[in-house]
Amino acid sequence: MDYVRQQDVSCLTFRFNGRLTFRDSAAFEAVTGEIAASSVPWIRFDLSGLEYLDSYGIGLFALARDAAEQAGARLELVNVKGPVADVLYRISFDCIVSTPQIGDLRISTMRRTGAEARVALAGNFRVTDQERFLPIIQSAISDDFSRLIIDLGQLTFIDSIGISLIMTAADEARKVGKEVMLGNPQGSVRDLLRLTAVDTVVQVV
Structure with missing residues (x-):
């Protein structure tokens, strides 16, 4: 080997x-x-x-x-x-170990570093994934941290509903005095965030 x-x-x-x-x-x-x-x-x-x-x-x-x-x-x-x-x-x-099909949305384990939490998305984020995404984000927002970073580095596609869900997560976080940031968007995902002006509302790092 x-x-x-x-x-x-x-x-x-x-x-x-x-x-x-x-x-x-x-x-x-x-x-x-x-x-x-x-x-x-x-x-x-x-x-x-x-x-x-x-x-x-x-x-x-x-x-x-x-x-x-x-x-x-x-x-x-x-x-x-x-x-x-x-x-x-x-x-x-x-x-036991994920063997995803091409295009499936995968959501990573939540990682904590001090007052910052990070969750990563990979694959394609479509309207059908909202039932998986929202509970994880809501759980994260209710936790005792001040900043949530959603890492998009391995996300290859996001539709308008996915964009809307991210905006909703950011709004919910602000209501309780927390901040949501988007990390490492690549390619067409990065372009769509710019086209929809999401990067002017949610900080991209």
Whole structure:
């Protein structure tokens, strides 16, 4: 097994190649060590180049999941296919570690640093996601912090309802003396925030 590591402001990605077995235990310790030391909300294992995974390799993924949770991040497996997908789905590993479909909205674990809370969104934010988004934001607003940052660094699409929900969250926060900020918007999401002038109402950082 070998891997390529890539990191941006909101996601640490490991792209694995070859076969992951008990022989890779020592090499995988470097991966879990980096996860434990990371400060990003998303850890992503890209399995597009992984050809084989034995039971020990599955255990290594579980250890990585635990390391991510302890670091306040969420681990997800992407580009899962072929024999590796067959093994993971046969044992319902997707119930333990997220294996999102392309475009699904994912919401990270809430992270706290002093008086600041941060939640990250990834994928596509559509009208059908409001029932998942609102309870998390309402819970965050009711907590004892002064600032909530919604990290959009891994969000690839947002529709008008998503924009409206973010504005609603900001309004609700202001009513109780708290502040909502939007972090790291990229590409078309950043452009839409500018086009709709959301960035003049909600601070973008």
